[in-house]
Amino acid sequence: MPNRSVAREKTAFGIIRFLSVFxxxxxxxxxxxxxxxxxxxxxxxxxTVLPYEEASPDGLSIVVNDREGLxxxxxxxxxxxxxxxxxxxSKISADEHELxxxxxxxxxxxxxxxxxxxxxxxxxxxxxxGSSVRFAPDAASALALVRATPGAVAIVPSAALGxxxxxxxxxxxxxxxxxxxxxxxxxxxxxxxEDLSDAAIDRLLKGSIANWKELGGPDxxxxxxxxxxxxxxxxxAAIAQAKGGVARIYASEAQAAGLSTLTRKGVERGWNLSxxxxxxxxxxxxxxxxxxxxxxxxxxMLILTIAMAAPIGVAAAVYLxxxxxxxxxxxxxxxGTETLAGIPSIIFGLFGFLxxxxxxxxxxxxxxxxxxxxxMILPTIVRTSxxxxxxxPRSLREGSLALGATKLQTIARVAxxxxxxxxxxxLILGIGRAVGETAALIFTMGSDYKLAKGLFSSARAxxxxxxxxxxxxISFDRAFSTATVLILIVLAFNFGAxxxxxxxGGMK
Amino acid sequence: xxxxxxxxxxxxxxGKFDVDGLDLWYGPAxxxxxxxxxxxxxxxTALIGPSGCGKSTFLRVLDRMNDLIDGIRIEGKVLYDxxxxxxxxxVIELRKKIGMVFQKPNPFPMSIYDNVAYxxxxxxLRARTPAERRRLDELVEKSLAxxxxxxxxxxxxxxxxxxxxxxxxxxxxxxxxLAVEPDVLLMDEPTSALDPISTSKIEGLLxxxxxxxxxxxxxxxxxxxxxxxxxxxxxxxxxLVEYAPTKEIFFNPRDxxxxxxxxGRFG
Numbered sequence: 001m002p003n004r005s006v007a008r009e010k011t012a013f014g015i016i017r018f019l020s021v022f023x024x025x026x027x028x029x030x031x032x033x034x035x036x037x038x039x040x041x042x043x044x045x046x047x048t049v050l051p052y053e054e055a056s057p058d059g060l061s062i063v064v065n066d067r068e069g070l071x072x073x074x075x076x077x078x079x080x081x082x083x084x085x086x087x088x089x090s091k092i093s094a095d096e097h098e099l100x101x102x103x104x105x106x107x108x109x110x111x112x113x114x115x116x117x118x119x120x121x122x123x124x125x126x127x128x129x130g131s132s133v134r135f136a137p138d139a140a141s142a143l144a145l146v147r148a149t150p151g152a153v154a155i156v157p158s159a160a161l162g163x164x165x166x167x168x169x170x171x172x173x174x175x176x177x178x179x180x181x182x183x184x185x186x187x188x189x190x191x192x193x194e195d196l197s198d199a200a201i202d203r204l205l206k207g208s209i210a211n212w213k214e215l216g217g218p219d220x221x222x223x224x225x226x227x228x229x230x231x232x233x234x235x236x237a238a239i240a241q242a243k244g245g246v247a248r249i250y251a252s253e254a255q256a257a258g259l260s261t262l263t264r265k266g267v268e269r270g271w272n273l274s275x276x277x278x279x280x281x282x283x284x285x286x287x288x289x290x291x292x293x294x295x296x297x298x299x300x301m302l303i304l305t306i307a308m309a310a311p312i313g314v315a316a317a318v319y320l321x322x323x324x325x326x327x328x329x330x331x332x333x334x335x336g337t338e339t340l341a342g343i344p345s346i347i348f349g350l351f352g353f354l355x356x357x358x359x360x361x362x363x364x365x366x367x368x369x370x371x372x373x374x375x376m377i378l379p380t381i382v383r384t385s386x387x388x389x390x391x392x393p394r395s396l397r398e399g400s401l402a403l404g405a406t407k408l409q410t411i412a413r414v415a416x417x418x419x420x421x422x423x424x425x426x427l428i429l430g431i432g433r434a435v436g437e438t439a440a441l442i443f444t445m446g447s448d449y450k451l452a453k454g455l456f457s458s459a460r461a462x463x464x465x466x467x468x469x470x471x472x473x474i475s476f477d478r479a480f481s482t483a484t485v486l487i488l489i490v491l492a493f494n495f496g497a498x499x500x501x502x503x504x505g506g507m508k
Numbered sequence: 509x510x511x512x513x514x515x516x517x518x519x520x521x522x523g524k525f526d527v528d529g530l531d532l533w534y535g536p537a538x539x540x541x542x543x544x545x546x547x548x549x550x551x552x553t554a555l556i557g558p559s560g561c562g563k564s565t566f567l568r569v570l571d572r573m574n575d576l577i578d579g580i581r582i583e584g585k586v587l588y589d590x591x592x593x594x595x596x597x598x599v600i601e602l603r604k605k606i607g608m609v610f611q612k613p614n615p616f617p618m619s620i621y622d623n624v625a626y627x628x629x630x631x632x633l634r635a636r637t638p639a640e641r642r643r644l645d646e647l648v649e650k651s652l653a654x655x656x657x658x659x660x661x662x663x664x665x666x667x668x669x670x671x672x673x674x675x676x677x678x679x680x681x682x683x684x685x686l687a688v689e690p691d692v693l694l695m696d697e698p699t700s701a702l703d704p705i706s707t708s709k710i711e712g713l714l715x716x717x718x719x720x721x722x723x724x725x726x727x728x729x730x731x732x733x734x735x736x737x738x739x740x741x742x743x744x745x746x747x748l749v750e751y752a753p754t755k756e757i758f759f760n761p762r763d764x765x766x767x768x769x770x771x772g773r774f775g
Contacts, residue, residue, distance in 0.1 A: 395614040396617075401573070402607065403627040403630065409630045413630070
């Protein structure tokens, strides 16, 4: 029945092709997802201010010594800076300096404008400046202070910037909010207006939404209040009195008038992995700064591990293949190495912690970590080197021996060079396992993210960094960008090894 | 020593090798049964016989390559220049004097130059000074020339030997052996993996080499044995059935089995 067998062939081919395409697709998905998340961040943000930036609100500029990657400032943050809510920058940007809020004396005209920006026209009377605010007599001295002090921020008239604005950076402000009358946010039947996406806000302000019910709120008609003439915002009093009223208003005014605001649920996107991230040292548990020291620590770790594991592993393989009498003992050794290769790394971590860190007293550090990793990757190196040596044709060994070479000469000059591509593959596999190791390292190498100073100095590797960033909830984005760097390093290793093996294969 | 030489030995006087009553077992299987023969110096001796008859095993006894095999047992006597091979001999020195070329070309995965220089190097020739380097260069060139390969490879000495053709690789292996300056060349079917042109090149080479070396060649190819050898031994089931000058074996075989084999009735 040739037809049936042809059909069967075709079916089998289809299944095989589907499975292979499926596998490739899954791999591409994983790699692509991690690389994308590593390179770009896109986070859901909740806040009361709308994504509308003003470079010069009310003719004022917000200047900082160094904006540290910050692109704009939200009004609640600015307000918090001047009311003692923040004492340093770590919760605001990738900076850890102490915060120095500088303002011009409210008695001066420029100072009064800044006070209005922060507390609103109606709130000026009861303005409560934070105790950490430093008042400067005029814009020039405020700018000088910002220039000289890392971590300083000031509100100065934009006109004063000019030449005096050199050495400082300005930050746009986002202060527009969506205020509603009290009846809109009231809890009715256990329901209230939900957080609004940018699209929903757009529709709301365009008048496409007639009733608050559509947004999960009470059964109340939406009434959009017009902005006061010449401005973009509606008067606070009008919003408060309107039934189902909503309008744009500055956060300072809404705050002063005690208006309720709607919460915006937006998505922010941007570059996650930057050159700065690679070359800067991490600070504050990796919350700010980069990962340069961690990358270096990882390389130290790899070099030390390979320097210990490669000679031992290759020597063991040479012994097993070339010298050992193939009997029960060698079989036992083989079984042992194979079992070790399959043991979870946390077990190696436990052993390393007890043996190297505690009993031998090496402490948490590079040496303990690398010894543990060496034990962990040795089985892989031994097994692959063994296979590579076994694959060297007997005729090559005989050729060498027939020329009068000794066994050792034959091994060193013919067998090992001929097996080099395979041995190298084993080393790369070992490196791959070592660079991806976390569990065995946290308990042996420690997790200090500073540059390792010596063999006994605690050091953090990239994989541990990813784990800690994630597990301690420090930064999801940073965990992904570190993971991307890790993947790129492994990729570079594999590519380099391929080139090397290819070049050696050229001699074959 | 003379009493160990059997009357049917074709060469007169002491041979290069004098083999007397050689028995060899791989585990329980006997591969050689009472082989007795004398191999004359500066001549080509061909060993013929069907597959599995023990001719290659016999060849490997002559430079003790069988030492590498587990479970092997050898009885009898083999004298090389009057010295007992299984007595107090330095195997390394022995293999230096008795070179071997294998059935399949087995160049090392390194350059042509390094292949030829391998033997001298493992025997302690270091190319540290310019004079030493020149000596090694000369040795490599001389060996390649003697193996009739120099003209083909002289402009790519430092390229990989694995890029050569099969015939060139086999001549490289011969050059590699010659570089150790041996006394005897053992060849285990050296042309069986080669095309006719490469084969004829190597056969021509054998005639040249005969002047300075003793050559023992195992071959499946009866025409080859007839063309190149001075004397021929016919092996069957581990026994040396007949050993005589080549012309006699081919034109006037004494044993019926030899005649059957040569006339192509089996094998």
